[in-house]
Amino acid sequence: MQLIDQAFKQKKGIGIIPFIMAGDPKIEVTLDLLQLLDQQGAMAIELGVPYSDPLADGIVIQEAAERALKEGITLKQVLEITIAARQRGVKVPLLLCTYINPILQYGVASLFKEAKKAGINGLIIPDLPLEESEEFKEIAKEEELALVPLVAPTSPLKRIQQITASAQGFVYCVSTAGTTGIRGQFSDEVESFLEQVRKHSPVPIAIGFGISDPQHVLRFAPYADAAIIGSALVKQIAARKHRLCLPEERAKALEEISSWIGKFTSSHQE
Amino acid sequence: MINSNKFVSQTKFGKYGGQYVPETLIHALNELENEFFRIQKESQFQQELKDLLENYSGRPTPLTYAERLTKEIGGGKIYLKREDLNHTGAHKINNTLGQALLAKRMGKKKIVAETGAGQHGVASATAAALLGMECSVFMGAEDVKRQQLNVFRMELLGAKVIPVESGSKTLKDATNEAIRYWVTHVADTFYMIGSVVGPHPYPQIVKTFQRVIGDEARRQIMKVEGRLPDHVVACVGGGSNAIGIFTAFLHEPEVQLHGVEAGGVGSDPGEHAAALSFGRPGVLHGALSYLLQTEDGQIQPAHSISAGLDYPGVGPEHAYLKEQGAVRYTYASDKEALAALRLLSQKEGILPALESAHAIAEGIKIAAKAKKDDIIIICLSGRGDKDVETIKKAEEGKENAAN
Numbered sequence: 001m002q003l004i005d006q007a008f009k010q011k012k013g014i015g016i017i018p019f020i021m022a023g024d025p026k027i028e029v030t031l032d033l034l035q036l037l038d039q040q041g042a043m044a045i046e047l048g049v050p051y052s053d054p055l056a057d058g059i060v061i062q063e064a065a066e067r068a069l070k071e072g073i074t075l076k077q078v079l080e081i082t083i084a085a086r087q088r089g090v091k092v093p094l095l096l097c098t099y100i101n102p103i104l105q106y107g108v109a110s111l112f113k114e115a116k117k118a119g120i121n122g123l124i125i126p127d128l129p130l131e132e133s134e135e136f137k138e139i140a141k142e143e144e145l146a147l148v149p150l151v152a153p154t155s156p157l158k159r160i161q162q163i164t165a166s167a168q169g170f171v172y173c174v175s176t177a178g179t180t181g182i183r184g185q186f187s188d189e190v191e192s193f194l195e196q197v198r199k200h201s202p203v204p205i206a207i208g209f210g211i212s213d214p215q216h217v218l219r220f221a222p223y224a225d226a227a228i229i230g231s232a233l234v235k236q237i238a239a240r241k242h243r244l245c246l247p248e249e250r251a252k253a254l255e256e257i258s259s260w261i262g263k264f265t266s267s268h269q270e
Numbered sequence: 271m272i273n274s275n276k277f278v279s280q281t282k283f284g285k286y287g288g289q290y291v292p293e294t295l296i297h298a299l300n301e302l303e304n305e306f307f308r309i310q311k312e313s314q315f316q317q318e319l320k321d322l323l324e325n326y327s328g329r330p331t332p333l334t335y336a337e338r339l340t341k342e343i344g345g346g347k348i349y350l351k352r353e354d355l356n357h358t359g360a361h362k363i364n365n366t367l368g369q370a371l372l373a374k375r376m377g378k379k380k381i382v383a384e385t386g387a388g389q390h391g392v393a394s395a396t397a398a399a400l401l402g403m404e405c406s407v408f409m410g411a412e413d414v415k416r417q418q419l420n421v422f423r424m425e426l427l428g429a430k431v432i433p434v435e436s437g438s439k440t441l442k443d444a445t446n447e448a449i450r451y452w453v454t455h456v457a458d459t460f461y462m463i464g465s466v467v468g469p470h471p472y473p474q475i476v477k478t479f480q481r482v483i484g485d486e487a488r489r490q491i492m493k494v495e496g497r498l499p500d501h502v503v504a505c506v507g508g509g510s511n512a513i514g515i516f517t518a519f520l521h522e523p524e525v526q527l528h529g530v531e532a533g534g535v536g537s538d539p540g541e542h543a544a545a546l547s548f549g550r551p552g553v554l555h556g557a558l559s560y561l562l563q564t565e566d567g568q569i570q571p572a573h574s575i576s577a578g579l580d581y582p583g584v585g586p587e588h589a590y591l592k593e594q595g596a597v598r599y600t601y602a603s604d605k606e607a608l609a610a611l612r613l614l615s616q617k618e619g620i621l622p623a624l625e626s627a628h629a630i631a632e633g634i635k636i637a638a639k640a641k642k643d644d645i646i647i648i649c650l651s652g653r654g655d656k657d658v659e660t661i662k663k664a665e666e667g668k669e670n671a672a673n
Contacts (some may be wrong), residue, residue, distance in 0.1 A: 052437065052568040053446055053554065056292040056453070062436055074566045100290055101553045105567030127290045127553070131281065152294035154456060159296070177294050178454035 003093045003121045004146050004169040007043050008204040014221040015043030016265045017206060019097060019230035021064035022047050022081050023073030025241040032250070033237070034085045036258050038092040041265040043226055046124060049078050049098035056126040058181030060231040064238065075102045075111070079118040086119040093121040095148065095169075100128050108136065112143045122146030122169045130163050137166060148172050153193050164201040170226065171201045175209045181231050183210030186219075194223035214263045229264055236260050281470035282558075283590035289469040291449070291556040298456045303471040305376050310478065315371065322367045323482065326400065327357040329364075331483075333490035333647070338617040339634075346500065346640030348633060350620070350650045351487045351515060360623065360652030361483060361511045362393035366462060368479030370397035373460035380404045380455070383462040384448040386413055386441035386507075387577030388420025389623075389652065390464030395429035397462075405429040408448040410440040413577060420656065438571045441581050445555050465508025466585030469556030473513075473585050480514030487647055488518040495645055501636050503528045504649035505629040506599065507543065507579035509588045511651035520596060529588060530632040532574030533601035539564075543572035544601040545584040546592050559586040575604035575664060576624035576657070602631035608664055610634060611654060623652035624660065 008015065018037050022030050030047075037045050050068035054061060075098065082094055096115055103111050103125070115123070122145055128136060130149065140147040146169025151160050154177055164171050175190055176183065190207070197205050207220050208228030217227045236257050243249040282288050289299060309315040323329040332355065336348040353361035366383075373381060381398045383405065385391030391407040398405035407424055411433040414421055421431050437443035445468075452461040466473045466480070484502075491499055502519055504512035506529040519525040534542035542548065545560040552561040554569055562570040562582035572582040591597040602610070607624055610631035615621045622630055626649070633648035640646065654661070 053442065055446055055449055055555075058450075059436070066437075069568065076566075099553075101561075101563070101569075102567035104552055104558075105550075105563065105565065126292055127556070129289060129291065129293050129296050131289050131296070150293045152292070152297075154294050154297045156297060163293075174292075174294060177456055179450050 004044060007093050008170065008225055011043055011225070014217060014224060015226035016041070016217070017044045017046060017226050017228045018042050018233050018261060019046040019048060019228060020237065021050060021061065021068050021234060022078040023050065023068035023071045024064040024234070024237060025067055026071060026245055027077070027081060029244045029250070030081055031084055031088060032254055033257070034090050035088055036254055037261065038090045040258055040261050042092055044093040044095060046095045046097040046228065046230070047078060047082065049075050049096060049102055051099040051102060054099060056179055058179040058231060060182065060235050060238070061180050064234045067241070075106050079114055079120070082118040082120055094119060095122040095124055096120050097124045100125055109139055112139045112145055116143040116145055120145065122148055124148045124172060126150060130159070140168070150174055151197055153177055153189065157196065160197055161200050164197065167201060167203050170204045170206050171197060172228070173197050173205055173207045173224065175207055175211070178209065180209055182212040182235065186210065186216070190220070191223050194220065198223070217264055229261070233261065283587045284593060286551070286559050286586035286589040287470055287473060287557050289556060290553045290558065291469045292453060294453050295456065295469070299469055299471065301376070306372060306471055306475055309372060309375060315375065319368055319371055322371070323364065327363050327367065328355060329482065330486045331355045333487055333494070335494070336618050339614060340637070342613070342617055343634055343637045345637040346642065346644035346646045348637050349491065349499070349645065349647045351483060351647055353483060353511060353649065353651045354620070354622065354626070354653035358393050358396050359655065360389050360393070361480060361514060362390045362464060363396065364482055364514070365464070365476050365479040365510065366390070366393040366397035369460070369462045369475065370401045370403065373403065373462070374401055376460065378458060378460035380406070380459045381462050382406050382408070382448050382451050382455070382459050383464060384408050384441065384444040385464065386410070386444070386580060387656065388413070388417045388424065389578055389656070391424050391429070391431070392420055392427070394462050394464070395424045395427035398429065399427050406451070407431050408434050408444040408451065410434050410438070410444045412439040413441065413444070417577065440571070442554070442569060449555065465510040466513045466587060467508040467555055467557060467583060473557065473587055476510050477513045477517060477587065480510050481517040483511060483514035483649065484516060484518030487515060491645065491647060498522055498525050499645040499647045500524070500640065501526045501528060501644070501646040502649070503530065503629045503633040503636065503646065505530050505579060505625050505651060506546070506584060506588060507532065507581050507625060508583070509585040511649050513585060513587055515649045516597060527597040528632055528636065529597050529599045530628045531599065531601040532576060532579035532628060533603040533606070534573040534575070535604055539570050541573055542601065543574040543579050543581060545582060546588060546599040547601050551589065554583040557586045559589040560584050560592070575607065575660065576628065578623065578625040579628065600632060602628040604664070606631040608661065611661065620650070621654035622650055623654045624657045626651045
């Protein structure tokens with residue numbers, strides 16, 4: 001949690017938080033990607049846990065989850081990936097991004113405990129709204145993990161106040177009513193939505209859902225502390241999934257992804 | 271003793287149920303909840319719904335004494351609650367008429383629904399056509415292939431059927447996709463859920479519109495027998511016809527309630543759809559209930575010969591009733607359902623839906639062990655015309671296997 005707070009304090013301009021699906025296309029590739037994103041100046045990284053029924057996700061992340069599930073990736077293995085990444089020297093804050101059912105089956109208390117031990121700094125649970133989050137908040141507090149809440153353009157002002165009041169780490173602002181996925185354009189109302197959340201939130205705010213172009217990051221830079229790049233990055237990985245699995249081609253494919261994400265991480269400093 | 275009405279203003283049944291959905295939907299669910307509680311007290315709404323149920327769908331449906339079946343089994347007296355005689359051929363219309371009126375009251379002009387075999391899709395398309403609303407139905411690509419006729423029926427009724435290619439391409443994935451669509455179009459679209467599943471307040475809403483089954487059956491049995499039944503039996507997929515008939519008897523300790531899940535072809539994962547019998551609590555489609563899932567919490571595909579029961583979850587109130595011991599849950603296999611279907615067809619001239627045949631299979635077992643003057647009511651949730659092709663294939667398969 002402190003690591004996330006520090007990351008926001010130290011940032012210049014808007015921070016970049018990439019999302020990748022753990023085990024897509026293979027565990028070794030995920031480790032390489034975590035290192036690469038850290039080196040490229042990601043402010044934090046969301047590590048997705050694959051789930052069979054991802055309600056909040058569009059097709060790109062659904063397919064990434066399917067690939068990871070075919071690899072047999074479990075929540076336990078995602079924690080092992082985290083441990084290995086930390087051993088490789090990945091310093092950036094890591095957030096576990098998972099639907100609630102795998103956590104319930106793992107056991108809420110033991111997951112939070114083991115996630116903390118593995119080097120996770122926070123959690124994002126897209127199907128855990130305020131109403132159901134009481135127990136989770138308490139356990140997160142005990143383990144000093146940030147339980148990052150989501151607010152949506154459909155959340156009334158009173159709800160935004162309630163949600164942000166107890167937020168830790170940062171608040172995840174959903175740009176558009178819909179699922180995750182690449183979007184060409186955003187409503188004119190996104191800025192005023194972000195202003196409203198920022199006004200009430202005691203912690204920094206990040207914008208996600210649809211951010212797929214460095215121009216998007218520039219547009220929202222005055223209104224948010226970080227931008228989450230999910231489907232657009234996952235699509236870059238998917239386009240190279242075979243090459244990423246071939247030892248002789250992996251380095252080149254990683255380099256291409258690195259230069260792609262570099263356009264985002266450098267855009268905020270212009 | 272269970273007084274389920276005391277839960278009406280809460281989001282859960284014991285620990286089950288809840289609202290495990292993305293934040294984007296919470297406001298819409300709250301609006302829906304407010305409007306739903308308002309219309310329950312509003313006599314004009316109740317009158318409109320009553321009028322549709324009577325003069326459009328044909329309620330009350332009869333309670334038929336199955337005399338020849340009773341003689342054949344040689345035990346307790348078997349009565350059938352004839353939901354198959356509803357317009358569109360199943361109990362599903364009770365719910366879609368209610369929800370469509372509610373949608374209209376909320377100013378929504380578009381309906382989105384999920385469907386497995388197509389029964390809820392047809393009932394949704396029907397209600398939407400009647401009330402002049404646009405209707406989109408998500409249906410797994412596998413089910414689209416298996417249920418071509420129902421797809422065409424929905425299209426004839428003016429609905430748009432959208433095949434779902436994700437996941438296992440069946441009902442669970444159609445439900446995911448309907449919810450994703452709803453998240454994206456929440457401002458002008460009403461999500462018409464087909465069973466007592468999903469986030470609060472849906473299980474309450476569907477129960478409220480389906481409880482007419484049990485309320486009628488109770489009045490009818492009192493009229494012909496002068497007393498309550500000893501047993502009430504219903505099939506359970508999501509569990510809406512079961513909740514619909516059970517609710518009127520839940521606080522009567524002398525009435526034994528039996529929920530019958532789809533036992534499919536065996537007890538291994540992927541061979542059945544019996545979430546209460548073989549599953550564990552978990553979250554699917556916004557509610558905590560029993561689920562078929564792996565150790566790691568990934569949802570497992572279900573199997574049943576009956577597409578309407580082919581769902582890896584079950585309504586959260588059933589999970590609660592199971593835990594309270596208020597209902598006995600069991601299962602019937604594909605084979606038992608087919609045999610019961612044949613028996614009912616030949617003894618009573620009633621071809622039941624494959625879903626309902628699961629309840630018949632268990633009802634017969636109960637009747638065989640019962641005393642002569644014991645009374646058993648079986649909820650005949652739908653008619654079997656839609657299943658003729660599936661039944662034919664299953665029978666041919668059996669012959670092939672025998673040769």
